[in-house]
Amino acid sequence: MNYKQLDRALRQLEPMEEYYRETGGNLEYQMRNRAKRRGAFYQMDYEPKYKNDLFSFQAHPYIYISRHIRYVPVFNHKHDWVELCYMYSGSCEQTINDSVHLTLKEGQMLIIDTDAYHSIGNTGENDILINMLLKKEFFTEIFFSHFSEQSVLLRFLLNAISEKANHDNYILFPSEDSTRIGLFMRELMIEFLAPRSPSSVDVVDNLINLIFLELAQVYQSEAMRSGLQVPENKVFSILRYIQANYRSCTLTSTAEFFGMNPNYLSTLLKKSTNYTFKELVQGHRFAYVTTMLQNTQVPVDEVIFRAGYENTTYFYKKFKEKYGCSPKQYRIENS
Known part of the structure; x- marks a missing residue:
């Protein structure tokens, strides 16, 4: 699959999205304490009745990727994984813990902490949001070893996997000017859309590492421009x-x-x-x-x-x- 084919696949409306567009985005939610999506780690207060099947093949045991369903809002929910949101096209409104209101713009990424309540506003046809759900087991000491001791992102991730920590809720990355983020994300999505291969997990691991390394650089550059001091850890x-x-x-x-x-x-x-x-x-x-x-x-x-x-x-x-x-x-x- 090349990038043009990926773009067509991401923009194509699925039957459920056409249904939501015609009905004005009235989505029934089922109340569940615990729910599982295709055997993955899945815990939400509300689970959509219908699923997005674009990424039906999941290439990694600790990572779940999906394209956000358009024409319907996502009500307030939380889960016990780290969520990474990438705005492939357009924009969307997100609310975290009922108090922080954000506009995620094209090319930007948002990382949401475990157990942080969040919701997503209604989206249109051009608003393509990619969600990645990362299980705590993914963040091993080997993953952490790639990063600088001064990285705020790493402290955030360490905090996210700690049950006793005071969670930091989110980090918004102004990554719209980063060509690497777009490149790595396209390669990652193609890997999830391609047939499974013996190297799939390794490819995904390395792409996720590259994405986080670039996000750390984006955050550090923004901090320097803002005059922020990043303490050692x-x-x-x-x-x-x-x-x-x-x-x-x-x-x-x-x-x-x-x-x-x-x-x-x-x-x-x-x-x-x-x-x-x-x-x-x-x-x-x-x-x-x-x-x-x-x-x-x-x-x-x-x-x-x-x-x-x-x-x-x-x-x-x-x-x-x-x-x-x-x-x-x-x-x-x-x-």
């Missing part, structure tokens, strides 16, 4: 240290490296990322193990040793809890 230095030393580092050695009390460092990580030190280290080790299992024939015990595990019994127990199978079974099913 030591958490990212710790995350990078863990990423570089996950095979051998301990809570005590990491705390000593940063001149911190181990209990304080442990509490800081849990509060900032919603993961314990052990979970962060294990996340890196599992990422290494699964990559090796999928792409090499190195014996399982050797892979476990290289990942930094000395207690293989503990490893096998945790691996089975996370993946529901043994490493050998995982290799057979995923290689």
